[in-house]
Amino acid sequence: MSNTITLKYSVSSEDFTRAGEASSDVKSKLKKMNLPPEVIRKVAIAMYEGEINMVIHANGGEITVEISPTEIVIILDDIGPGIKDIEQAMTAGFSTAPDNIRSLGFGAGMGLPNMQKYSDEMSIKSTVGVGTTVTMKVYIK
Amino acid sequence: MTVKDIAKLLDAEILCCEDSTDKELHTACGSDMMSDVLAFVKDQSVLLTGLCNPQVIRTAEMMDMVCIVFVRGKLPDENMIKLAVERNIPLLSTKHRMFTACGLLYSNGLHGGAMN
Numbered sequence: 001m002s003n004t005i006t007l008k009y010s011v012s013s014e015d016f017t018r019a020g021e022a023s024s025d026v027k028s029k030l031k032k033m034n035l036p037p038e039v040i041r042k043v044a045i046a047m048y049e050g051e052i053n054m055v056i057h058a059n060g061g062e063i064t065v066e067i068s069p070t071e072i073v074i075i076l077d078d079i080g081p082g083i084k085d086i087e088q089a090m091t092a093g094f095s096t097a098p099d100n101i102r103s104l105g106f107g108a109g110m111g112l113p114n115m116q117k118y119s120d121e122m123s124i125k126s127t128v129g130v131g132t133t134v135t136m137k138v139y140i141k
Numbered sequence: 142m143t144v145k146d147i148a149k150l151l152d153a154e155i156l157c158c159e160d161s162t163d164k165e166l167h168t169a170c171g172s173d174m175m176s177d178v179l180a181f182v183k184d185q186s187v188l189l190t191g192l193c194n195p196q197v198i199r200t201a202e203m204m205d206m207v208c209i210v211f212v213r214g215k216l217p218d219e220n221m222i223k224l225a226v227e228r229n230i231p232l233l234s235t236k237h238r239m240f241t242a243c244g245l246l247y248s249n250g251l252h253g254g255a256m257n
Contacts, residue, residue: 017220020199024228027203037205044203045179052196092180105192105200108176117180 004068011051013060016104022063023048033067035140042138043072046118049111050076050134056101057081058132074119074136082128090116090124142166142251144208144231147187150245153210153235157222161231164207168254171212171243175200185254189242193217198224198232206230212239 007029009022027044047063054061058080066073083089090112097107116122119136126132144162148155155162169187172178178188178200186207190197193215201209208231211217216234217225225232235242247253 017195020196020203024199024202041203041205048199048203049179104194105173105175105190105196108174108180110176110180114176114180 004066007065007067009063009065011054011060011063013055013058016055019052019055020048023051026065030067030072039072039138039140042118043074046115046136046138047074047076049115049118050074050136052106053111054078054080056097056106061131068140070140071120072138072140074138076134076136077131078133079131082130083124083126083132084128086124086126142246142249144233146249147208147210147246147251148233150249151210151233151235151237151242153233156217156232156234157226158229158231161229162208166207167252169243169246169251170253171239173239178204183254187246187251189239189246191215191239193221195221195224197221198228198230201230202228208233210235210242212237212242 011022023044026047030040058078061078064075088094092113093109095107095109101107115136120139121137123135143165166186168185170182170185171189173190173192175196182204188201188206189210189212191213193211198221210233212235214236217232
């Protein structure tokens with residue numbers, strides 16, 4: 001594996017039951033590449049949280065996953081409402097998810113903090129009314 | 142304890158992946174909130190939940206969990222069973238409530254694992 005492999009996914013917000021399909025696909029591809037289980041787990045959880053967020057908050061979007069010999073980069077790009085206060089959104093327990101999302105088992109305000117926990121680097125760029133881009137890196141070595 | 146032992150202890154029905162029920166398990170967690178499972182669970186191999194939607198299967202998949210027990214008699218639909226079969230995750234359903242189901246497994250040697 002000498003070159004960078006790029007995977008692209010389009011995430012639809014229309015069907016909550018399908019949220020996680022992209023993360024599931026990435027997880028099985030990483031397994032086939034024989035990457036360390038801990039790396040796969042970190043990528044799977046961080047990306048799944050991000051994918052769920054896109055469906056709940058941002059009307060879907062695009063996910064790009066770049067796999068190089070040294071790291072995996074996950075870029076979550078949406079044209080959703082944007083995040084007004086990133087610091088507040090990063091606070092564990094803070095959530096703007098509606099009640100119907102909580103009844104589906106999500107919206108505990110742990111998504112973004114958990115994405116940070118499972119990635120080695122994370123950055124958020126967001127403009128209200130334009131959209132949000134979250135970039136996460138998980139190191140392989 | 143194996144998945145089969147869990148089924149026996151909880152008087153639970155095994156709904157799929159019967160071939161994968163001999164795996165040895167040591168830890169479990171119980172939650173209806175998948176957000177919390179993703180944030181707080183570490184290396185637990187059994188998920189007990191009263192939530193019944195496809196994201197339960199996906200959460201277990203991402204967390205590398207071995208089996209899922211639906212409590213309070215919840216039954217997954219065909220789509221969920223299909224997802225679980227694809228990922229080889231046995232699904233169990235018990236009539237016990239969450240507290241009782243967790244208590245039965247705990248008192249028979251299954252533990253909660255390390256706090257993180």
